[in-house]
Amino acid sequence: MASAQPATLENFLPVQELIKQPILSVPPSYVQSHLETFISDCFPPVPTIDFKLLLSEGTTELELQKLHSTCKEWGLFQLVNHGVSSSLLDNLKQEIEEFYNLPLEEKMKYKIRPGDVEGFGTAARVGGKFDWGDMLYMTTNPILRRKPHLLPELPSSLRNNLENYILELQKLSMELIGFVGKALKIEKKEMEEMFDDGLQSVRMTYYPPCPQPELVLGITPHSDATGITILNQINGVDGLQVKKDGVWIPVSFLPGSLVVNAGDILEILSNGLYHSIEHRVAVNSEKERISIAFFVNPKLEAKIGPATALINPQNPPLFRRTGMEEYIRDFFSRKLNGKSYLEHMKIQIKDVN
Secondary structure, eight states, rough: OOSSEEEHHHTTTOOOHTTTTOOOOOOGGOOOOOEEEEBSSSSOEEEEEEEEHHOOOTTTTHHHHHHHHHHHSSSSEEEEEEOOOHHHHHHHHHHHHHHSSSSSHGGGGGGTTTTTOOEEEEEGGGGGGGGGOEEEEEEEEEEEGSSTTSSGOOOOHHHHHHHHHHHHHHHHHHHHHHHHHHHHHHOHHHHHHHTTTTOOEEEEEEEEEOGGGGOOOSSSEEEESEEEEEEEETTTTOOEHHHHHTTTEEOOOOTTTTEEEOEEEEHHHTTSSSOOOOEEEOOOOOOOEEEEEEEOOOTOOOEOOOOOGGGGGOOOOOOOEHHHHHHHHHHHHHHOOHHHHHHHOOHHHHHOO
16 A cells, blocks of 8 residues: 555656756646745764664563554654665666666556556645655555556566565564564564565655755655555655654665554554654756655555553553555545544544544
């Protein structure tokens, strides 16, 4: 499930095409009139979690406590020593760059179809403004949910590398979910029943250079509706910003790291103990940015709500319980807007009176 809602446009023109003829100013449909521009110039570094230490018997407990406090205080961390092959990451980088260098008519084969949210397109946001970025969003798991005209029809080299990457991240994400459950003291069986063979998707995004980057956003501020999201900054160009304590903080990726953030489902599951962090993407005037996000969610048959182990008379549920299918439908029926969807999931006083 993407953290963005692509727009289906009959006359969709990718931003990448828009800038092929040099433009001096941004078209009004991309200008964000109420853009929060304050960026902190004095901020703490984003926490780092060492996956190898999580797996190591001697240091697991210390790193687990670090994971627990990071999910409470930040909801985001850089994952190092994650075990994903560096050669696979290099190959994937080359293939995604080549995809975005394909002729327009080739990419438009994957255009979002009417009534759908998957495919190649640009996102329309609150107020009808567009993101300064082109994306290809696809469901990857369960395999039966894959759209036959998308991933199966991608250029073979990209498809093969993407399939290998998906397998690596499925394994990594399930191990991370297991550690999250352990940190929360939730039964391993409960976590596995929720997330094993769960709903997963990828979004490959290309953010072109912009002549007036201070007027646009690559992705509007939002929290992901996921369990967790794993972000790979493909070409090493920074742009991700997170909102902490009311201030926007730029994230500077460590070479070879993956950035993992808690989604709304994890905040719901933890009954508010963990936080899904609000984030956005800034662009620049000189260099394109390319990323691939892997979205990890519970299985479609699961119920979304606070974990039973965390609920008691002293800690009543803060969020409603709903089915995963309904959760998805509801999410995609709304425009992306900060943490508004999570607020929608909260139990209101009138709900318990």
